[in-house]
Amino acid sequence: MDFQISGIDPEPYRHLYGLSDAELKKHGALRYTVNTTPGFPDRIEMRDGAVGETMLLINYESQPAKTPYRATHAIFVREGAQTMYSEINTVPEVMALRVLSVRGFDVHGMLLDADVVGGHSLIPVIERLFKNAAISYLHVHNAKQGCYSGRVDRV
Secondary structure, three states: OOEEEEOOOOHHHHHHOOOOHHHHHHOOOEEEEOOOOOOOEEOOOOEEOOOOOEEEEEEEEEEOOOOOOOEEEEEEEEOOOOOOOEEEOOOOHHHHOOEEEEEEEOOOOOEEEEEEEEHHHHHHHHHHHHOOOOOOEEEEEEOOOOOEEEEEEEO
């Protein structure tokens, strides 16, 4: 079964790039300089930030559905990121290196199934969850910090 993993759209965050720390704070965002890798996973390009790059810590609404599963959490975006990651049948290294929580939702945003897996074993979990025809899409989160990592759709 073919699947597509996608990062998030950079458009809602471009206005934050280059703002002073004081201006970022007004938007509820913080700037960090990457000092170790892995450790600062960019959700737009789906890669860990390189040492010396700047990352913005923002709140992201990963599940906007008007259900009890509506969700927001902190994520990093690389300051200046322009191109949303989107690949078919490929697990990005930023996911493969981490322990992940994989959550399967129906078209209404209701959680139907979930699992926890090491990122290198993500593909069999994607395949198993998508065997349930009622699951419309998957959300992947880092299991430790709980932050949203990316979306998985059938292709």
